[in-house]
Amino acid sequence: MLELAILGFLYEAPLHGYELRKRITALTGHVKPVAESTLYPAIKRLEKAGLLARATEPGAVAAPRHVLTLTEEGRQELRRRLAEPPRRDITDENRWFTVLAFLRHLDDAPAQAAVLRRRLAFLEEPASFFYDGDRPLRAEELDDPFRRGLLTIARATSRAELTWLRETIGALDG
Amino acid sequence: MLELAILGFLYEAPLHGYELRKRITALTGHVKPVAESTLYPAIKRLEKAGLLARATEPGAVAAPRHVLTLTEEGRQELRRRLAEPPRRDITDENRWFTVLAFLRHLDDAPAQAAVLRRRLAFLEEPASFFYDGDRPLRAEELDDPFRRGLLTIARATSRAELTWLRETIGALDG
DNA sequence: TCTGGATACATCCGTTGCGAGGTATTGTCG
DNA sequence: CGACAATACCTCGCAACGGATGTATCCAGA
Numbered sequence: 460m461l462e463l464a465i466l467g468f469l470y471e472a473p474l475h476g477y478e479l480r481k482r483i484t485a486l487t488g489h490v491k492p493v494a495e496s497t498l499y500p501a502i503k504r505l506e507k508a509g510l511l512a513r514a515t516e517p518g519a520v521a522a523p524r525h526v527l528t529l530t531e532e533g534r535q536e537l538r539r540r541l542a543e544p545p546r547r548d549i550t551d552e553n554r555w556f557t558v559l560a561f562l563r564h565l566d567d568a569p570a571q572a573a574v575l576r577r578r579l580a581f582l583e584e585p586a587s588f589f590y591d592g593d594r595p596l597r598a599e600e601l602d603d604p605f606r607r608g609l610l611t612i613a614r615a616t617s618r619a620e621l622t623w624l625r626e627t628i629g630a631l632d633g
Numbered sequence: 634m635l636e637l638a639i640l641g642f643l644y645e646a647p648l649h650g651y652e653l654r655k656r657i658t659a660l661t662g663h664v665k666p667v668a669e670s671t672l673y674p675a676i677k678r679l680e681k682a683g684l685l686a687r688a689t690e691p692g693a694v695a696a697p698r699h700v701l702t703l704t705e706e707g708r709q710e711l712r713r714r715l716a717e718p719p720r721r722d723i724t725d726e727n728r729w730f731t732v733l734a735f736l737r738h739l740d741d742a743p744a745q746a747a748v749l750r751r752r753l754a755f756l757e758e759p760a761s762f763f764y765d766g767d768r769p770l771r772a773e774e775l776d777d778p779f780r781r782g783l784l785t786i787a788r789a790t791s792r793a794e795l796t797w798l799r800e801t802i803g804a805l806d807g
Numbered sequence: 808t809c810t811g812g813a814t815a816c817a818t819c820c821g822t823t824g825c826g827a828g829g830t831a832t833t834g835t836c837g
Numbered sequence: 838c839g840a841c842a843a844t845a846c847c848t849c850g851c852a853a854c855g856g857a858t859g860t861a862t863c864c865a866g867a
Contacts, residue, residue: 461823477845489760490724494825499847501823521832521844550664552726556787560762562779571779586663588734604804605736605745608797613730615793620786627778635853651815668855673817675853696815696861 460554461493461501466529466537467561469511475524476502486560491553502527510536541565541574549577572631579624582617634728635667635675640703640711641735643685649698650676660734665727676701684710715739715748723751746805753798756791 464483468474474482476499483493505511510533516524529537541558542565548554555578565571587595588609598610638657642648648656650673657667679685684707690698703711715732716739722728729752739745761769762783772784 475845480845485764486762489758490726491721495846496826496828496848497824504822520834522830522846523832524845547665552664556762556783559779559783563777581663584663588660588730590659603737604801605733608801609730609733611797612790612794616786616790619789619793623782623785627782630778649815654815666855669816670818670856671854678852696863698815 460487460548460557461497462505463537463540463548463554463557463561465498465501465505466510466533466540467557467564469527469529470534470537470561470564473526473528475516475526477524479527487553487557505533509533537561538565542570544574544577549581568631572628575624575628575631579621579628582621582624588613634661634722634731635671636679637711637714637722637728637731637735639672639675639679640684640707640714641731641738643701643703644708644711644735644738647700647702649690649700651698653701661727661731679707683707711735712739716744718748718751723755742805746802749798749802749805753795753802756795756798762787 461483464486465479468479468482479502480493480495480498483498487493502511506513506527509530511527511529514526514528516526541562544554544558548558558574562571562574565574585595587597589596589601589606591600598607598614601607601610635657638660639653642653642656653676654667654669654672657672661667676685680687680701683704686702686704687699688702690700715736718728718732722732732748736745736748739748759769761771763770763775763780765774772781772788775781775784
């Protein structure tokens with residue numbers, strides 16, 4: 460997910476690590492902060508894999524900056540990851556939001572719609588959090604207010620997203 | 634988060650690992666599956682820390698079961714973790730849902746309300762995903778339909794949860 | 808009779824993530 | 838003038854996670 464965010468932001472413009480960190484923090488940081496000790500090794504990984512290149516520039520304000528630019532392989536890799544995200548990227552909201560944030564870079568409406576359809580299929584699967592044997596329990600059946608809240612919130616989220624997904628898929632198809 | 638779920642389920646009843654796994658899978662598994670290779674080491678960690686005890690029982694159906702029971706330290710530890718969750722447990726939805734699922738075990742309405750207030754404070758912080766400099770961008774200002782969707786969904790979720798939080802805090806206080 | 812699935816537990820190993828700490832420079836405010 | 842925040846990068850070591858794989862039992866169905 461971190462790698463996806465790095466590739467996504469660099470797809471739009473070359474950035475140095477520090478700026479990248481600020482953007483990632485804005486995107487996912489209030490929910491899940493990004494430690495520098497996670498970001499810099501991730502940048503190194505991507506560089507080693509040939510997905511990005513580094514150019515040292517005298518620092519505008521302080522220490523010298525390493526301006527990061529995606530290579531052509533890097534640009535392809537982002538499109539590949541967006542077109543065929545692993546299941547986790549579809550189901551886990553944090554990851555899914557990252558996919559959504561960069562899905563515009565997939566320059567192909569049918570491919571975009573296909574990704575949205577995977578999320579739609581996932582949300583349409585009947586799923587609960589609590590079961591009585593095999594039977595999913597509905598919010599109304601729980602006497603615990605917290606668990607009832609959990610189901611209520613999950614349901615509201617899901618409804619909002621389903622509406623948006625169906626609309627957007629329609630627009631992409633039409 | 635895994636540890637919290639283990640402590641939470643065992644607080645309700647002693648279970649063997651396989652059953653524990655099924656419950657955790659029901660709770661968070663459709664979003665973020667739990668690998669056995671994550672669960673069993675986690676159980677060992679908790680056992681080593683003296684939070685749970687293990688009793689071998691001849692297997693009802695197949696291999697012998699290890700029935701896991703919380704120790705008194707384990708029960709205290711769950712209540713402690715629920716009363717004072719780290720910030721990540723408040724901000725990250727996956728983790729927060731786990732807290733919510735077991736918050737009923739915190740046998741003290743003011744303490745429960747305090748935890749809900751932390752989540753409320755977090756959701757009330759003005760936060761966006763995208764910025765123009767320092768100014769948060771509103772959904773309407775984005776021309777990218779996917780990022781617009783992201784903001785729309787996040788806002789809908791947030792609204793539903795805020796309503797529920799205020800109601801429930803009111804009920805706990807009243 | 809044999810295969811496959813469910814039950815039940817476990818380890819190995821590579822990757823990722825994070826807290827703590829370190830280095831160096833520039834601008835700001837008292 | 839000195840302290841501090843912000844800029845900018847980095848490493849170490851541990852914990853956590855996850856895919857692959859292994860072991861063994863029992864039962865249903867082909």
